[in-house]
Amino acid sequence: xxxxFRLTLAALFISVATASAQDALGSVRDLYASAAYExxxxxxxxxxxxSPATTGLEIDRYRVLCLMALGxxxxxxxxxxxxxxxxxxxxPSATDAAPRVRTAFSAVRQRVLPGVARSxxxxxxxxxxxxxxxxxxxxxEKTVLVIDTIEAPVKDELSDLxxxxxxFLDLSRAASAPPATAAAPATAKPEPPAAPTxxxxxxxxxxxxxxxxxPPLPFSIAAIGNGEYRGMVEVQIDEQGxxxxxxxxxxxxxxxxxxxxAAVRGWKYEAPRVAGKPIASMKRxxxxxxx
Numbered sequence: 367x368x369x370x371f372r373l374t375l376a377a378l379f380i381s382v383a384t385a386s387a388q389d390a391l392g393s394v395r396d397l398y399a400s401a402a403y404e405x406x407x408x409x410x411x412x413x414x415x416x417s418p419a420t421t422g423l424e425i426d427r428y429r430v431l432c433l434m435a436l437g438x439x440x441x442x443x444x445x446x447x448x449x450x451x452x453x454x455x456x457x458p459s460a461t462d463a464a465p466r467v468r469t470a471f472s473a474v475r476q477r478v479l480p481g482v483a484r485s486x487x488x489x490x491x492x493x494x495x496x497x498x499x500x501x502x503x504x505x506x507e508k509t510v511l512v513i514d515t516i517e518a519p520v521k522d523e524l525s526d527l528x529x530x531x532x533x534f535l536d537l538s539r540a541a542s543a544p545p546a547t548a549a550a551p552a553t554a555k556p557e558p559p560a561a562p563t564x565x566x567x568x569x570x571x572x573x574x575x576x577x578x579x580x581p582p583l584p585f586s587i588a589a590i591g592n593g594e595y596r597g598m599v600e601v602q603i604d605e606q607g608x609x610x611x612x613x614x615x616x617x618x619x620x621x622x623x624x625x626x627x628a629a630v631r632g633w634k635y636e637a638p639r640v641a642g643k644p645i646a647s648m649k650r651x652x653x654x655x656x657x
Contacts, residue, residue: 394428402558403432423453427462434467446474454482454512476520483512483524487531499542506535515537526584533624540611573647574636576607580631583655584621593616595619595655599626605644607635 391413397406410429426449433442449456450471455476458468490505509531513524583595597618602611612630614623637644 386463391424391428398428398432398435401435403435407432407436423449423456427458431463431467432461434464439470442470443474444526446471447478450475450478451482453556454479454486455508455515457515472517475515476517479512479516480524483516483527484508486512487527491534494538497541499538502538503535503542506531506538510535529628530621530624533628533638537624538639563631571636571639573603573638573649575633575649576636577634577649579629579630579633580653580655581625584625595622595653597623597653598650599630599653600648601630601633602648603635603637603647605637605646607637607644609633615650618655622655633650 367641394406394409394413397403397409405427410425410432413425426445429445430449433439433445454475458471463471486505486509490495490509492501493499493502493505500525510528512530513521513528516524595618596616598615600613600615601609604610607634609630612627614627617623618626635647635649638647
């Protein structure tokens with residue numbers, strides 16, 4: 367049997383299974399609409415065992431509706447937990463569910479999503495460590511999105527994790543970006559630069575730091591011990607004195623480095639001048655932190 371035929375046959379089976387599941391869901395909708403909740407649950411149980419993954423979440427959503435209608439809130443919460451774990455960004459709309467169902471989803475999400483976010487971050491960091499930067503970008507983007515959907519005050523407890531995820535996301539995007547190609551040499555003969563005037567030639571200045579604050583150590587690092595953390599960060603500065611990029615020359619701490627790289631974007635300098643004209647520059651900053 368050829369590979370193409372096997373793939374076509376597999377796709378046909380999946381298509382038939384999906385269509386069959388959708389037909390069965392139509393029957394469940396009819397049972398639910400007629401308030402036959404027990405019968406609908408029985409039908410969903412049979413359907414769950416044989417359905418493809420594409421319809422599994424929809425089946426669970428109807429299970430929640432039936433269980434809530436029967437007053438079986440604790441069972442509904444267990445199903446909602448499974449839904450949130452499988453699709454942490456799913457939120458039922460007003461057209462999909464009654465207010466009490468949406469309230470139940472909101473309560474479960476507040477309870478479950480912090481653990482989901484931490485699990486996503488761990489997987490993303492593992493991808494980053496093995497240099498699978500494209501996979502890390504996807505997982506870190508999802509981590510940040512999940513954290514942003516959590517309501518306060520639970521969201522506030524994840525602020526450090528969000529900073530870490532955002533920092534590693536910037537690093538992963540930079541690492542996965544294609545290398546910049548060198549500019550083609552100019553074909554036209556450049557005109558010689560105009561000679562600076564005597565006054566302008568005297569106006570040469572050095573780089574001046576206007577804002578170069580180091581972010582504090584997170585509590586999770588400071589609580590480790592009394593050690594000293596040293597490293598060095600390199601920043602690229604444009605003609606306006608803004609930091610355009612940063613990289614760790616010597617790491618300070620695996621948890622602190624992304625926080626530092628996010629902070630350097632806000633550093634500000636007075637650009638150096640040569641012959642009175644501001645120029646881009648590079649600066650290395652040694653970092654010494656003590657808990």
